[in-house]
Amino acid sequence: MSSPTPDPHARRYMHCLPFGAQLIGATRAQPHTRFRVWAPSCSAVQVVFEAAPDGSTPLSTQSSLSTQSPLAPLDMTSAGNGWFEAQAPCGPGTRYRYRIDGQQAVPDPASRFQPEGVHGPSVVFDPRAYAWQHAHWMGRPWEETVIYELHVGALGGYRGVTARLPALAELGVTAIELMPLNDYPGERGWGYDGVLPYAPHAAYGTPDELKALVDSAHGLGLQAFIDVVYNHFGPDGNWLGAYAKPFFRAGVKTPWGEALDFDRFEVRDFFCDNALYWLTEYRFDGLRIDAAHAIGNAPWLRELSDHVHARVETGRHVHLVLENEHNASNLLEAHFDAQWNDDAHHALHVLLTGENEGYYRAFAAHPVRQLARVLAEGFAYQGEASPLHGGQPRGEPSAHLPPTAFVMFLQNHDQIGNRAFGERLRTLCDDDALRAATALYLLTPQIPLLFMDEEYGSTQPFQYFTAYTGDLADAVREGRRREFAAFSAFTDPAQRERIPDPNDARTFANSSPPLDTRLDGERCEWMHFYKSALAVRAHLLMPRLGHASALGATVLADEAGDDLAALVAHWRLDDGAILSLALNLSHDDVPLNHAPDGMVVFETPPRARDRIDNGVLPAQSCLAWLTGDVPDYAIHHDARVIHQEEPRA
Template identity: 55%
Template sequence: MSIPSYNGRFGAHLLDERNTRFSLWAPDAERVDLEILCDTQLPMHKEKGGWFVLEAPCGAGTQYRYRIDGEISVPDPASRSQIAGLHAPSMVVDPNAYQWRHPTWSGRPWHETVIYELHAGLLGGFHGVEAQLAELTELGVTAIELMPIGEFPGTRNWGYDGALPFAPESAYGSPDDLKHLVDTAHGHGLMVFLDVVYNHFGPEGSHIGRYAKSFFREDKQTPWGDAIDLRRREVRDFFIENALMWLQEYRFDGLRLDAVHTITERTFLTELAQRVHSTVEPGRHVHLMLENQKNQASLLGEGYAGQWNDDGHHVLHTLLTGERQGYYVDYHQGATEKLALSLSEGFVFQGQLARHGQKKHCGEPSAHLPPTSFVLFLQNHDQVGNRAFGERLVSLADADALRAATTLLLLSPMVPLLFMGEEWGTHRPFLYFTCHQSPELAQAVREARRREFCEFEPFKDMSLCERIPDPNDEATFTASQPDFQCCLDPRHGEWRAFYRHLLGLRRREIVPRLPGCRALGADVLGEGAVAAHWRLGDSSILRIELNLGGQAVPLADHYAHGRLLFASQDMEEFHEHHGKLPARMARVYLVAPDEQR
């Protein structure tokens, strides 16, 4: 079986073994020359619409740059490989060179998804990730999600500062190394998702504004500067071609689109989904996910399988930790009622006026959506790494309450997401790190990072601000590397066994019943305590009783008993709480149709 490649208009594409077509959209350039091997310059042909095109006698492995108006030499913005880093020449790649071992893999249906988010650099690059796949499969994970891997400055970065989105980060490995990772994951039965950034370029290494000013629009601003102008056909195609490359040439099983609330054109999102689903082979499972603070539920009916549910995380976090600063302020008051709403309808904010730092309506009604439209998590790269000191929940919350919340995470019908190290209760932080070569940029990032926390009361003390790790210091990166040896410690082994057991229950008892699942509502039992109900596809009812508070709460006497699937603490220790749900405990029941009242 041949693996299809996607030959879009942007970048360098092999015509045969000895010839390559080069294409650059540079409407603000008068002249563009193709520089090959740094000693040959070939003038490119200017075509309508600002395109410069050339077919040149060179093949895979050729290194090249574009010379703009005789003034500056730049890498290809659609470079497929930067073998020596962001500022080095681009390299022509043969997309068909890799020999796939599992070419007939067609993915897995969405309802089977259990996501494990990871940072490839912290694990040692693509080969390092590959070494963890067997363990993750045994744990019960069904999909790994890579944080962004587009070429970024230096060798250490979260990935959201990428400048060349078509080129896998050279510090992690070659394009074929990445394909080998995806191929190996498929051999384990794992899907592979990729986090992609279509809302901005990083502060270093992108030269598009020099020769294509209309790629951006000055009248719309984002947290990173001028918005990308996705009204333009060429700009849309640049990112759509990028999505199709990852899905076709690299055989990723899905994409997570970062911060789409900063994308000014909603129609771009719908078009991207349509192009993806109409292009991939029939019968292949490909899933698109969103991060979207606007809570646009309607997009989840337009080709997107799910959205990261920040609302669900935020309300669980404030109940677990008591934190109420920053964006948690909108979730702390009435947190129990908001948790019940999230479990019943997905989003907490469905059109209300207030949200932290905003004075506008946010969200759309979401009760009509199936629970699998929402990706639930207790930790992810943002919610850990955007803390000043990158603390994990195991350091912030009561252990029994955390086990109860994890029970909800892994046994509810929502799609669960884990963040690397969470499953063994690591205390290692996940910090924000960069590797900018410019001292001025490194200093600006360091100062901005510290300013970011000024609104938090503890950081009014400037001495504490000064302790926030410097993102550009290599020690910040090293401190964030997972401590795999901790799994040998019995305490950490207990956490891993806990996760493995719950994921085994999910696989056997929940996943087969998920198609057709609908939420039935959630009852508030007391402070920090709810009972949520879902009707599963086989008409049985899943009930999760969750108490994150410090006191036992009474249960309604009309609940059908059903079969106990799991209790987060030993039930025998709480016999005196008959008719009550003990503090910091979760219980999960499956009620068969003939047991329902």
């Protein structure tokens, strides 16, 4: 087999970090590295070098010190304000740590790679070793985004995900979103307990393999997003408190650990550079900011956005998305593209399952009204008192925002994995109702997000997993079981004992989709359903979502005026056409006074439109129709999609 022809446009990228180990202007024959670390809580810092162990993880195109003698420890010079720096005649592959006050040796907080894990040495890495083959890629406009969230480890590492990309592109996905990659302890975990934000997790592969994953995605027209955690560090492997205590806000805790002090410019710069690092050195197209409300510093969030958009190349599409319990619409007016819309999920989940415990309490009384408000205005909670917040107001008005400012989903890592047993929706509700809700979220102008293997109608759980050991493992296992003690199904301690142990390797195995992705039986049927809906979105909606606006949503009622689990919503598209969606999640047909006055472009179940012509919205159904100009596009992927002929009167 001949070697592929090199791309004459291939480029090499490096984000020049003001801290950490940075290669400086020298040839590969005579390399030099600058080391720089902020350690305001100590008086002396050394760089100590180590030889690579036999059989260590290869660094791909990087050289290794396995055949060299390590350099002698190097005293770092104080540069003022807690900074220490030094230069050494070493290059890629050099293993090193910082020794603090002549005692503890710690990894570099800005390490680019940790081949032996968070407790091992850091490695000098040359970002320019990877030649990008799709350097022409400039991204895609936000309104073209269809997100596919996945866990890299569960899909076989960077190479395993890369192998799945062609199928995702064919499905109609336009972006992959990787759960956090920042290095965390152990080989398996969700990644939200990371301690080294610049080091991609070594158990998934090398940094160059991660770049190849992003590069391959771009070659298929797929955006690549990464989930970043800027609100806390994990409990194991975080040494910052030993030498940089001011990094944390004294006496302030988050649910996950000590709060970071974003009033300090060293902390602000550390994470601003981290965002730019992923966007420039790894060429990611966007970031999802985990639990932004826990950062507790809205001015810094705006600063982060301004910093990113000022530094990325002109004309490149780069997107910033929030997870934010506060429903702060002001952050979506100029600085961030969108927010994960938990309100949409919670309302739909209650309608589908009838569950009303935990955070579903806030959506138990009027879920269909809250869903209607989500479709018409974005957030369900826009300043109303929330029973989950002690009756305090939650949220801000959001009706002025475009529908694309909200990411809508039925399943994601949180909503599945934070359940005691990690159940998928197919095990909790009827298939027909799930298909109807799926059609809704895939065809609204809000940005849809799928969770890995959802497109195959997966019933496989996605459970919370870690690889902690010792006392920490015991604390995590028992703490998780205590979390569910308030739920009616787990008041009995014996029932709580059935909750899977996050540290058991079987919990991770049970959460990892099979490598065999053959399409047969119901897997094929579900995949074609998703593919059909996404084809409608790509051809009939995406080109006209740039300035789409909601026109309102109506809850359907029975003769007594009581709400039914059904609604109709409308949006005006860029060219003036009207998109309408009718949804009925109940087990009964409901009356619909006005038949669609345009062209039906999607329906589930098959032939549902025939009933609508007679003034009935069938049980567990969803229809989408367009009024006005409809492009000449026929879809044949699935019987649930209507061939477009003449517009209906």
